[in-house]
Amino acid sequence: MKTLHYFLSISILFLGIFSSCKKNADHADGLSYGIVGVEPGSAHTGDTVTIYGVGFQPDNAANKVTINGVDAKVVAAGKSELRVIVPDAPRNGNISVTTGSQSFNFGQTFNITTVLSGELSGDITLSTDKLWLLKGEVHLKAGATMTIKEGTTIFASKETFASLIIDDGAKLVANGTADKPIVFTSDQAVTRRTPGDWKGITLAGGPNAANANDVLQYMRIEFAGYHLPIEPGAALMINRSTAAGKMAYIETSYSAGDGFRCAAAASTTTYLKNLIAFGCAGTDFDFAGDSRVIAQFLFGIKDPVYADQYSADGLIARSSRPITVSNLTLVGPNGLSRAANSSGPNYSSQMNIDGVLNRHAGRSVHIGGYDRITGTDLGGTLQLFNSAILAAWLAGISVDGPRAWNAYGNGGSVIRRTSLTYNLATSQTTLSHEDPPQRGYCFSPENITSSYSGFGYANGTPQYDDFNVSNDTLKLQQEAPFFQSPNPWTKYDDLGVLNLVLYSKLHGPVMTIPDGSLLGSGAAFTESELGDAFIDKTISFRGAFGSVDWTKTWSNYSPQETSYN
Numbered sequence: 232m233k234t235l236h237y238f239l240s241i242s243i244l245f246l247g248i249f250s251s252c253k254k255n256a257d258h259a260d261g262l263s264y265g266i267v268g269v270e271p272g273s274a275h276t277g278d279t280v281t282i283y284g285v286g287f288q289p290d291n292a293a294n295k296v297t298i299n300g301v302d303a304k305v306v307a308a309g310k311s312e313l314r315v316i317v318p319d320a321p322r323n324g325n326i327s328v329t330t331g332s333q334s335f336n337f338g339q340t341f342n343i344t345t346v347l348s349g350e351l352s353g354d355i356t357l358s359t360d361k362l363w364l365l366k367g368e369v370h371l372k373a374g375a376t377m378t379i380k381e382g383t384t385i386f387a388s389k390e391t392f393a394s395l396i397i398d399d400g401a402k403l404v405a406n407g408t409a410d411k412p413i414v415f416t417s418d419q420a421v422t423r424r425t426p427g428d429w430k431g432i433t434l435a436g437g438p439n440a441a442n443a444n445d446v447l448q449y450m451r452i453e454f455a456g457y458h459l460p461i462e463p464g465a466a467l468m469i470n471r472s473t474a475a476g477k478m479a480y481i482e483t484s485y486s487a488g489d490g491f492r493c494a495a496a497a498s499t500t501t502y503l504k505n506l507i508a509f510g511c512a513g514t515d516f517d518f519a520g521d522s523r524v525i526a527q528f529l530f531g532i533k534d535p536v537y538a539d540q541y542s543a544d545g546l547i548a549r550s551s552r553p554i555t556v557s558n559l560t561l562v563g564p565n566g567l568s569r570a571a572n573s574s575g576p577n578y579s580s581q582m583n584i585d586g587v588l589n590r591h592a593g594r595s596v597h598i599g600g601y602d603r604i605t606g607t608d609l610g611g612t613l614q615l616f617n618s619a620i621l622a623a624w625l626a627g628i629s630v631d632g633p634r635a636w637n638a639y640g641n642g643g644s645v646i647r648r649t650s651l652t653y654n655l656a657t658s659q660t661t662l663s664h665e666d667p668p669q670r671g672y673c674f675s676p677e678n679i680t681s682s683y684s685g686f687g688y689a690n691g692t693p694q695y696d697d698f699n700v701s702n703d704t705l706k707l708q709q710e711a712p713f714f715q716s717p718n719p720w721t722k723y724d725d726l727g728v729l730n731l732v733l734y735s736k737l738h739g740p741v742m743t744i745p746d747g748s749l750l751g752s753g754a755a756f757t758e759s760e761l762g763d764a765f766i767d768k769t770i771s772f773r774g775a776f777g778s779v780d781w782t783k784t785w786s787n788y789s790p791q792e793t794s795y796n
Contacts, residue, residue: 399437599635
């Protein structure tokens with residue numbers, strides 16, 4: 232969850248959606264009357280723009296200008312130049328000018344943006360008829376509701392590291408649909424967007440955190456996560472309760488920090504369903520603080536070209552209260568593999584440039600850990616069921632620190648019916664933990680002061696025995712040809728989901744499991760930890776996907792190339 236902004240190339244030109252289209256009247260090519268250019272080519276309501284042309288009158292009142300169909304006030308006039316105030320008009324259209332009996336319609340599209348900045352009080356509705364721009368730190372104050380209509384796009388200013396903070400007592404209602412999702416994205420142009428262009432969205436906690444009633448459905452948050460090294464950063468920070476069914480179908484992509492981070496107070500419960508964390512440089516799903524989380528159908532997939540080389544996990548549980556997750560699928564950053572495909576996406580900054588990951592790369596599932604500043608053993612309790620961990624990680628399941636280790640299998644953390652595969656080693660004698668992380672371990676204690684410290688195995692302990700009995704990984708990976716000469720690492724597709732982890736399919740991943748996949752059956756919901764009615768108990772597949780791809784139509788795996796104008 233490191234700040235990646237500092238690694239970006241300072242040579243990148245600032246090419247945003249707000250470009251200029253100035254042309255000098257000297258290049259009118261014989262035009263006797265009309266517009267030859269407008270500067271800038273996009274502006275905010277209330278801004279002043281300059282219209283360049285031929286045949287205007289130096290009297291303000293003698294020139295009538297409309298911008299996107301609405302009359303605009305002319306504040307200065309000359310024969311070849313008009314200065315005009317942008318009216319409150321539709322988001323895009325054309326500029327027209329009339330002088331006497333002559334009229335001219337300029338063919339180039341003119342975009343009008345509505346700026347959101349500072350503190351917002353009172354209810355506000357964002358709709359598709361305008362282009363919206365977050366500028367700086369934007370706060371929705373207590374008592375106010377921000378309603379975002381389906382299909383609305385909100386840009387975030389990179390220049391000001393914009394953010395949207397829904398203060399304690401305020402409410403965000405972002406109700407997109409599968410066909411018309413709501414999109415928060417960088418204001419930079421196509422191919423110029425980078426992780427950390429802006430900070431992201433925060434649902435703030437406080438005295439009202441247990442009674443929050445936000446709605447976020449069918450929404451994407453792209454290129455957020457800017458943060459300083461000493462602070463957490465995430466595309467979406469949730470520091471309060473979310474009602475069952477109201478936080479679903481959300482994708483965070485190319486965050487410079489975490490994808491999703493929950494750090495709510497002890498009085499809260501966060502319900503999450505159908506979430507995607509795509510290409511995030513930090514942890515995909517970060518559950519910390521005093522959060523109580525109940526979640527189902529979570530999908531995290533790393534872009535190996537832009538994976539953080541310093542401990543970017545798939546899921547981390549270090550809350551003081553239980554984190555309950557069913558039907559999780561995590562695809563690690565090796566991706567089978569980026570070295571095998573040289574035609575991948577070309578981003579301006581790449582954290583990993585060779586064929587193997589840094590050996591300090593993240594764990595797939597990380598339970599517990601330490602406070603980096605105080606050294607405090609944080610502990611953590613994870614109840615994980617019916618899930619799949621694919622491709623390479625430093626470790627499959629890492630139980631970090633004495634508190635987390637002692638809790639596992641002793642009435643605390645539970646991991647059942649979870650498959651781990653794709654190059655995860657299965658015995659301490661197979662490979663050294665100093666090797667690159669595509670040779671990581673399936674199940675490991677970490678930072679345990681005993682003879683099995685580090686990423687070694689604790690054979691014979693109740694925790695290890697419980698994991699071995701409750702999950703099918705060891706049986707799968709010890710079958711030939713995993714340990715078969717001459718190349719024991721050629722078989723990757725034990726679970727029948729090879730197309731999901733191929734780097735060549737990163738921007739068009741195949742979610743659904745084929746007939747015969749071992750993930751197609753075996754799910755169960757008999758444990759008391761899964762008793763909440765929020766959990767869908769009618770399914771039989773393990774992992775986030777069965778025969779239906781619930782990400783279709785509303786998600787986007789190529790946000791760098793998508794034009795939102």
